[in-house]
Amino acid sequence: MDSTTSPIVIIGGGQSGLAAARAVTAAGLRPVVLEASGRAAGSWPDYYDSLTLFSPARYSAMPGLPFPGDPDHYPHRDEVVAYLEQYAALVAEQGADIRLNTRVTAVRAERAGFVVQGDGGEEIAASGVVAASGARPLIPSLPGADAFTGELEHVAAYRNPKAYAGRRVVLVGAGNSAVQIGYELAEVAEVTLASRQPVRLMPSRLHGLDVHHWAVTTGFDRLPPAWLARLVAGRLVNDPGVYARAVQDGTLRRRPMFTALDGDGVIWDDGTSEHVDAVLTATGYVPNLDYLADLGALDEAGMPLHDGGLSLTHPGLVYLGVEFQRSYASNTLRGVAADADHVIAALAAYAGGAVAALGL
Incomplete structure (x- = not known):
C-alpha cells in the first residue's frame, strides 16, 4: 500500500462509501472513510420498519462478502444493516480507516489536492475525494x-x-x-x-426467475441512463x-x-x-452534498456536475451512489461496486501522478 501520498478521503460510510473503500485499497491507496453517524450503514437504519430489498440476496451482495441466508430470499432492512456493518469490518481489515461520528462540513481545493474539514474543526489533507454521502429527502413544493x-x-x-x-x-x-x-x-x-x-408495475418474477436475474444476464443493468430514458417510460x-x-x-x-x-x-x-x-x-431523494457548495462543484440546484461519477469541475473529485449515475443499478447494493471500480480507476491514476509522470 502506498503511504507516500495523502489518503483518499471518502465522505460517507454507507454502501457507496464502503464500496469505494474496497476499490481504493485494491488500487494500493489509503482510504479514510468519514461517516457522520455512529454506524457504518448509511441511511438503512432509518428506513421504515417493513422495508425489504427488491432484489434477492444472491443479487444484493458486494464484492468479497456473500449476503448470508437463502440466496433467493429478499433481505429485510435490519439484515442489510448487519451486512453493511460486516462489510465495514472487512474493508477495515483490508486497511480502510473508518471514522464514525465525523460529519464533513466543507471541502476546499488546494494545489496538491483537497482539504476536508469536519464539524469538530479537524482538517484532513486528501489527494482525492469520494463524495459518497447518500441522499436527503426531496421535499416537493405543494400549493397550500x-x-x-x-x-x-x-x-x-x-x-x-x-x-x-x-x-x-x-x-x-x-x-x-x-x-x-x-x-x-x-x-x-x-x-x-x-x-x-x-x-x-413490473412482475418480480419472469419465466420462473427473479427479474434481477434477467437484468444481470441480459445486460440491462449496463444500459446507460440516456438510453433508458428513451426506452423505458416512467x-x-x-x-x-x-x-x-x-x-x-x-x-x-x-x-x-x-x-x-x-x-x-x-x-x-x-x-x-x-x-x-x-x-x-414519496417523492424521492437528492444527493446530500452541501459540503461541496463553496467548492463550485454543484449546479444551481445542488446537483453534482459530473460524467458517470467523475467531476467535471475538479480533477480528483468523484461521486458514488447518485441515482442513475452510470446505470439502472448505480445506487443499489448490486450496482454500486461497478461504479466504484470505474471512478476509483480514474482517481487512482490522478492521485498516483499520471499527469506529472508525463511532464504535463
Missing part, C-alpha cells in the same frame, strides 16, 4: 402546504402504519416506496396514491404479485396529482375537495 392543517411528511419519517389506523391518507408518488408503503397502509387506513404518471415498480391485485380491487387507489392542499384537505384535478388526515410524499 403552509396552511394545511393535517399531517404533511416525507416518507423518510415514516416507520409503520400504526399511527395511521382509521385515517384518510394521500400518498404522493408512484415509485417503489410509494406503492410498498401505500399497500401496507391500506390494511389499516383509506389510502390513495396521487401521482402525475400512472403506476407502472419508473418501474417491482410487484411481488400483490400490488396489481390491490390496484384492481380498489384496495390501493390511484388518482392524478391533486392541484393544491386546502385547509384540512386536497383539491383534486377535477376540482373536487376532500378532507384528508395526512399527506405523505
